[in-house]
Amino acid sequence: EVQLVESGGGLVQPGGSLRLSCAASGFAVSSNFMTWVRQAPGKGLEWVSLIYSHSTTYYADSVRGRFSISRDNSKNTVYLQMDSLRIEDSAVYYCAREPAAASAYYFDHWGQGTLVTVSS
Amino acid sequence: DIQMTQSPSSLSASVGDRVTITCRASQNINNYLNWYQQKPGKAPKLLIYAASSLHSGVPSTFSGSGSGTDFTLTISSLQPEDFATYYCQQSYSAPRTFGPGTKVEIK
Numbered sequence: 001e002v003q004l005v006e007s008g009g010g011l012v013q014p015g016g017s018l019r020l021s022c023a024a025s026g027f028a029v030s031s032n033f034m035t036w037v038r039q040a041p042g043k044g045l046e047w048v049s050l051i052y053s054h055s056t057t058y059y060a061d062s063v064r065g066r067f068s069i070s071r072d073n074s075k076n077t078v079y080l081q082m083d084s085l086r087i088e089d090s091a092v093y094y095c096a097r098e099p100a101a102a103s104a105y106y107f108d109h110w111g112q113g114t115l116v117t118v119s120s
Numbered sequence: 121d122i123q124m125t126q127s128p129s130s131l132s133a134s135v136g137d138r139v140t141i142t143c144r145a146s147q148n149i150n151n152y153l154n155w156y157q158q159k160p161g162k163a164p165k166l167l168i169y170a171a172s173s174l175h176s177g178v179p180s181t182f183s184g185s186g187s188g189t190d191f192t193l194t195i196s197s198l199q200p201e202d203f204a205t206y207y208c209q210q211s212y213s214a215p216r217t218f219g220p221g222t223k224v225e226i227k
Binding site: 035046 | 121151152154156158163164165166169170175205207211214216217219220221
């Protein structure tokens with residue numbers, strides 16, 4: 001069974017850092033595309049970052065230069081390192097799988113989300 | 121970056137109604153268009169991928185159509201469990217982008 005479990009959220013001051021983790025089971029993160037999506041309270045979904053199976057990464061303009069996505073194949077886990085955090089980064093952060101072997105690209109499995117609150 | 125718009129932003133409907141939500145991309149995305157359903161406090165769920173393919177386990181009351189820049193999600197007969205917010209998302213290129221969402225409420 002495919003499962004994604006996020007962790008690492010919490011309360012942090014503006015300018016601080018957090019590292020989110022997304023532990024996967026039931027499939028290999030190295031063979032799939034993995035994405036982070038966030039949702040601010042009462043707002044819509046915002047795509048944040050993507051790591052391809054061949055390790056190329058992409059970022060939303062709003063986080064480029066501050067956030068970094070990576071993965072540890074031995075732990076089957078994807079990470080989102082978030083530095084220079086701003087109040088507007090407060091959101092629930094979801095990780096999602098985009099199956100690389102599919103003929104189309106879509107997020108077929110999502111984690112339950114982890115809440116990040118940036119506040120002084 | 122590809123921008124996605126949706127209309128309406130919200131709608132009120134009754135159980136059994138036929139509901140249509142539209143999504144427009146700022147440039148041609150072929151059929152790289154997906155639809156998700158989200159209920160309060162829950163992660164989104166995939167409904168439709170590649171514009172018109174029904175994801176496993178999704179009721180056949182949901183259907184999608186369109187290609188290029190204009191797409192539609194249709195719920196043929198609204199059920200009580202369908203009251204939620206619906207998002208379109210393009211997967212033609214990175215950055216992946218979502219539409220702003222359409223909230224379907226009970227009339």
